[in-house]
Ligand SMILES: Nc1ncnc2c1ncn2[C@@H]1O[C@H](COP(=O)(O)OP(=O)(O)OP(=O)(O)O)[C@@H](O)[C@H]1O
């Protein structure tokens with residue numbers, strides 16, 4: 659699944675309708691009073707979170723969202739119709755930022771939660787509004803006000819509950835491909851994954867749980883090195899992390915430390931997140947070596963270490979049950 663997590667759009671509310679000038683014309687009433695009605699309000703642009711959307715892909719080509727203008731007032735003091743509001747659906751978890759000031763306008767996290775961004779312009783007054791004792795036949799009216807225009811940036815942080823992290827080539831994409839319906843590209847070279855892959859894994863109760871396969875992180879990722887930097891942001895909202903380590907790497911312990919170091923450097927609570935430490939590709943190492951490495955890794959991480967083989971589908975149910983315990 660392609661995943662676009664940022665989009666800039668312009669939201670234009672409708673202009674208010676103008677008030678009008680008119681006078682009552684009735685038989686046998688020589689000088690009818692002012693009867694020009696007020697203009698209707700312009701439509702507003704409202705953003706609303708929707709469970710059925712998962713990406714901001716729709717906004718790639720839709721750069722401007724415009725709400726309807728209000729109608730002008732009518733004779734007989736009739737008000738013009740209001741412009742219709744435009745409701746724009748965005749995925750749950752979308753943050754909205756004003757581009758000019760950088761200020762966050764809101765964060766839509768729950769289904770159907772909404773936020774009015776660009777407010778429609780007020781309708782103008784018709785001449786009936788200006789009737790007074792001093793002026794029995796006013797000819798004044800006002801024009802409708804312009805609607806607000808906001809240029810905003812939408813940003814979607816993945817709402818995946820489980821993030822799979824690790825060095826390039828550790829087997830993260832392979833893992834998500836065997837536990838979920840995601841079919842990401844898998845290859846024997848680093849940086850195969852360039853954008854996070856999402857996959858839904860069925861829990862015991864039948865509900866889906868979103869996993870994210872994050873592109874490989876490397877030393878210096880937290881300082882902007884490599885491709886991982888942007889993606890450290892995405893894992894901020896996951897509940898737990900599965901830290902995958904390649905058992906056939908030259909030094910799996912060192913690999914573990916590199917990632918821990920990046921989580922620490924990035925800060926923002928990443929190091930406080932619960933992590934499940936997993937050695938992958940265990941079918942490619944002998945049992946004695948595996949025992950030694952697991953033990954050393956347990957001593958280093960002070961955590962239980964799980965061992966799996968995604969390609970042979972070994973150890974996956976133990977891994978998932980550890981995940982479900984923590985969610
Ligand atoms: N359990 C396993 N046993 C043997 N080979 C494996 C295993 N898991 C993954 N691999 C192999 O390791 C290589 C890298 O796998 P994969 O593309 O899943 O890694 P990745 O962590 O997603 O890498 P990247 O960070 O570059 O996206 C592939 O050739 C894959 O077939």
Ligand SMILES: [Mg+2]
Nearest residue numbers: 830831850851
């Ligand atoms: Mg990958």
